[in-house]
Amino acid sequence: MSPKDSHPSDELRDGPGLNEDETCRRLERTWGTAPGLWGWLTTVDHKLIGRRYIVTGFVFFLLGGILALLMRLQLAQPEGTLVGPDRYNQIFSMHGTTMMFLFAVPIMEAMAVYLVPLMVGTRNIAFPRLNAFSYWVYLAGGIMLYVAFLLNTGPEAGWFSYVPLSGPEYSPGKRTDFWAQMITFTEVAALAVAVEVIVTVLKMRAPGMSLNRVPLFVWSMLVTSFMVVFAMPSIMLASSFLIMDRLIGTHFFNPAEGGDPLLWQHLFWFFGHPEVYIIFLPALGMVSSIVAAMARRPVFGHLPMVLALIATAFLGFGLWVHHMFATGLPRLGVSYFTAASMMIAIPSGIQIFCWIATLWDGQPQWRTPLLFVVGFVVIFVLGGLTGVMLASVPFDQQVHDTYFVVAHFHYVLIGGAVFPLFGAFYFWFPKITGRMLSERLGRWNFGLFFVGFNVAFFPMHLLGMVGMPRRVYTYPAELGWAGMNLTATIGALMIAAGVALFIVNVLVSLRGGRIAGPNPWGAGTLEWATSSPPPSYNFAHIPVVEGLEPLWDSRGRLPVVHGLRVEEREVLLTTVVDAHPDLREPSPRPTIWPLLSALAITVLFIGSIFTPSAVVWGSIPLAVGLIGWFWPKRSRTPTEPVVES
Secondary structure, three states: OOHHHOOHHHOOOOOOOOOHHHHHHHHHHHHOOOOHHHHHHHOOOHHHHHHHHHHHHHHHHHHHHHHHHHHHHHHOOOOOOOOOHHHHHHHHHHHHHHHHHHHHHHHHHHHHHHHHHHHHOOOOOOOHHHHHHHHHHHHHHHHHHHHHHHOOOOOOOOOOOOOOOOOOOOOOOOHHHHHHHHHHHHHHHHHHHHHHHHHHHHHOOOOOOOHHHOOHHHHHHHHHHHHHHHHHHHHHHHHHHHHHHHHOOOOOOOHHHOOOHHHHHHHHHHHHHHHHHHHHHHHHHHHHHHHHHHHOOOOOOHHHHHHHHHHHHHHHOOOHHHHHHHHOOOHHHHHHHHHHHHHOHHHHHHHHHHHHHHHHHOOOOOOHHHHHHHHHHHHHHHHHHHHHHHOOHHHHHHHOOEHHHHHHHHHHHHHHHHHHHHHHHHHHHHHHHOEOOOHHHHHHHHHHHHHHHHHHHHHHHHHHHOOOEOOOOOOOHHHOOHHHHHHHHHHHHHHHHHHHHHHHHHHHHHHHOOEOOOOOOOOOOHHHHOOOOOOOOOOOOEEOOOOOOHHHHOOOOOOEEOOOOOOOOEEEEEOOOOOOEEEEEEOOOOOOHHHHHHHHHHHHHHHHHHOOHHHHHHHHHHHHHHHHHHOOOOOOOOOEEOOOO
């Protein structure tokens, strides 16, 4: 019988016949991470690496928030003297760079690294050594940028580094060079994770998880990963052109030598606007997971929700020029980008109505994760409305480069990404740690964050309407902006209090929180089918999926398949569309080579800031690292077709 003609649970019945306890002990020996520092440095377990990504991303979120608080304290009163103009330029550049490149995209991919393999029912992520490498590269890039900032060599031209301001003539020294090289670090890491997620979702799903049964969070990460693959090369190309203009005398952006400053804006925003949706789409998937679990029913309109994610991704690549309405554009082009900027609200609206229908027809539990979802809907709708306003060229030119735009993108990005992310922290914290966060502290956390956010950013709409420009470090008292700036600063302090309360909640709950159990929310997706926290091997037996919410559809008796060897690291590969069992694939073991390769590429990238010869000499240790990484080894478990025993 062909595997494709049989039921998935009838296949792979060639297991060793061990009892459950012995199977788990052997799997732990096979998949476990070595104790101590060596195990920490060499692990390829997606859960350990995902946790590191999440913690590191949250640390950068705290650093970016501290920088934002410094800006608000400086602007709380006219003629502020807390920081000078040069340091202020570095602070706002570091704030935007940290939030966009070191926090938002990495932490969304971190959630995917941890959750996607569990949600699709496999034992590890695809290319686990590449996963480890991506984390070390990301960490090195962030540390490099902050060390430069502490040495008074932080970027000063904004997170967008427009030329000619960031060019060699207006930004001498190494400040912009460190920024441009940080882009290379973070985008290499992001591209690596995107490839891992794509392969994991398309080829490593549990038997029976056909494409129409894939969870919405997994769909959101698959679509996001394809966006990363197509968008990130643009910013890597732009930053490479910039650093070559600065270091080796090319003229990509120098109009005197045939270059074009607007080329930078096109390359940057071709990445920059899709990046907003690279941040936003994973948040939509998180919201769908939370809503389904809290409403006790599958999300209404699964297919329209998936199509809305895909439509958002496609439309997201057709909006970049609306950041350039003030540069002088042909009217036909302006009309196209105006229409696209308004159309992208449609798929987001579809998803919001589907969530409302799910809650309306369900039995919602108003726990902290769902409170953050409601806060997200309210704030994101307001941000979307101001986005449609900015799509109108006359209005956009009126408020361009004012605090109205600052208010808009914070409503979109914090409302559209950070609120769902906090909801996701409360929702999946018991899965990651095995303990529940405090519900009482969570409600206070939500209240402070929601109220503080609106107090901080709503007045910025009004400041923009009365003419306060962005990126100014002080202002005279007679302009009448002091009251609204002070209000915004009070709101920022409330946000900081909310985040501090969340940290207290995490620390207290890690030590004494209520034990969660495998599925404290009664959710229906596969990550809740294993213990909390999950074992190193995720699943003792690969589950079989028979519906959209496997744990609900199976009524507690989830079918499984047998046949993967317990003494070898093996994963099951399945077909792309219908997830029929296809191949047994060996999974790489822990190794130090990804770390050594990341260190080598770090030396190469940082050295190239100071001398072009570092590219040549730095390639030698990198080549050694890659040779060690990919040195062929005789596999004890070659890839084998799946056949019925």
